[in-house]
Amino acid sequence: MDATFVIIGGGIAGISCAESIAFLEPSETIILITASPLIKAVTNIVPLGKLITQFDVEEHSMKSLIDMYPSIKVVHDTVTQVNKDSKSISTESGKTITYKKLCICTGARSKLICENNSRVMGIRDTESAEALVNKLKDAKRVAVIGNGGIATEVVHEVRGVEVMWIIKDKHISATFVDPGAAEFFQDRLLKKEPLEKKEPMKRMKYTITSGRSNKGGPALGPDWHDQLKLAGSNALPTSVKIEYESEVIKILNASEVPNNNEEWPMYIELNNGKIIGCDIIVSATGVIPNSNIIGLETLNKGNDDGFTVDWKLETSEKDIYAAGDVCSANWEIAQHWFQMRLWTQAHQMGRYAAKSMVYSFKNEEFMQDFCFELFTHVTKFFGYKVVLLGLYNGQKLNNDYEILLRVTKGHEYVKIILQNGKMQGAVLIGETDLEEMCENLILDQLDLSSYGEDLLNPEIDIEDYFD
Incomplete structure (x- = not known):
């Protein structure tokens, strides 16, 4: 098999890239290689400004993509090796696919606090989210480790179980918001404050003098929890307890816990000395780019293990591009932009990588996309x-x-x-x-x-x- 453009990965970045290439250069062949039978498609895009967009992420069948874009061929397979010299890709089923331009959109996987433990779960894709739903059915207490978007959403959405939220910061949702916004959210978290319209109660201005600013598979996308019932089967009131400025030292079993008055399947020991029992641990402490691809070991990587890319989203190897969570921005960054591994940037990068690949293939000049001017x-x-x-x-x-x-x-x-x-x-x-x-x-x-x-x-x- 051969194609002008090949994309590895059926997540938001990969699908956005494939769709955009098909739009820009419909006469050229495109092969999308994905290990999942379903693909992540961005739908219902609503512009809120020049660069701000609100959108949904939906799971579609591979057939829906092919029906919409006849130039795209989807290969449901797993890549085993990339030979950058011969510009060929080997797959698990024995296929060999050659390319002229390749884009790697393999995403990232959850960074788990403990590997090979069925009760420690990362949430990164639909499969892991559904696994959490099944685990919750018999759970009474869940420990959520992390303070980013996934952790925040899990804590808010889980019902009928006791939630222990372990965060290393002084306030909740620190990846995205400051202590003031965290306090604003707190009432909703504690189920005390209905969403109702009131007149502004306070308006203030102040200057920062100290402190520090915070910063598997295809990402789930926004509203991932809407179609899932994150609830325990027990008729328990939902309660959330937060352990601030805490980190997990180790995971224990019942025999390792002295003076144990409660019996839980597992325990976590925190750096503040507390030992907490639970049924499940949701590990939401960040992601690791899926950049360990055989044959691409010599490509430059950033400190975060993502493939470093220039302003064209091209890696250190000519004609190999990367977009989304698997890449690490390595160009002169605009003042008001920075990289975060979010579905918004996966969508933007996928579309821009397509433009970059097409214009490069046609030997035409182009400018960097304006979306990289503003986060x-x-x-x-x-x-x-x-x-x-x-x-x-x-x-x-x-x-x-x-x-x-x-x-x-x-x-x-x-x-x-x-x-x-x-x-x-x-x-x-x-x-x-x-x-x-x-x-x-x-x-x-x-x-x-x-x-x-x-x-x-x-x-x-x-x-x-x-x-």
Whole structure:
């Protein structure tokens, strides 16, 4: 088998890449190699600004992709080796596929705190999410380790079990939000605060003087839990207990726990000396790029083990590209962008890799995509819409910035990052309708000093100033 373009991986990056190549160069052959019988397709794309998009991720059959794009051929197989000299790929079933341009979109796998333990689970793809659903049916207590997006969603969605949330930070959801936003979420987490519209209760401005900014298979995508019932079978009230600034030292069995008054299938020992029993551990402490591909050992990798790519998303080997979680950005990064392994960037990178491969194949010049000028991410935490823009937690600013804050308890949380009077980032929680305005102000770098706190005054329609 041979094709002009070959993509390895049926996740968000891989499918976005294949679809975009088929659109840009429909006359050329495309082969998509995926180990999964289902593919991840981005659907219902809603633009919220120039670069901000909200979308769904759905699982589709391979046939649906082929029906829509006749130039794409899907090979349901596992890659065993890539020979970069002969530009050929070997698969588990014995196929040999040759390419002119190759894009690696193999994603990342969960970083587990303990390997080879059936009660320690990472959630990265549909299969692992469904496995958690089955495990929860007989569970009374679940320990969730980690403080990023997956951990946050699991803690919020799980019902009918006791949840022990182990985090190394001083506040919840630290990967994405600051202590103020974490406090805003806390009421929803504790099931005390309904989502209702209220008038703004407080608006404040302050300057950061210390502290530090935070930062398997195909990723699940937004709203992954909507189709899953994350509930125990026991008629237990849901409760969440949080262990702050804690890390797991080791996993114990019952015989290793002295003075044990409770009997659990497993225990975790924390660095604060506490020992906690549980039925299941959800390990959500990050991901590891799936870059261990035989034949590609000589490709340059970053400290995170991802294949380093230049501004064209090309690896250190000519004609081999990488996109999504498996790659590590290694070009001169724009001021208001940085890499995070999120479905948003997987989609953006997949589409851009397609453009890069097609233009390179045609020997045509092109510019880097504008999406790499501004970090954007739209998601949902604790039932709230969350939009993150630019340096939303003051990343790269060395604590030299001001914050404008507007909070309406149970309704919205708006945080604006300013440096020298210019907007550098924003966190928008709830239905704020400020996405496009903030995006424009970050990109345009207008001096907003004259507006002062009126920038977030709910009595003033500030958007009228910037139309």
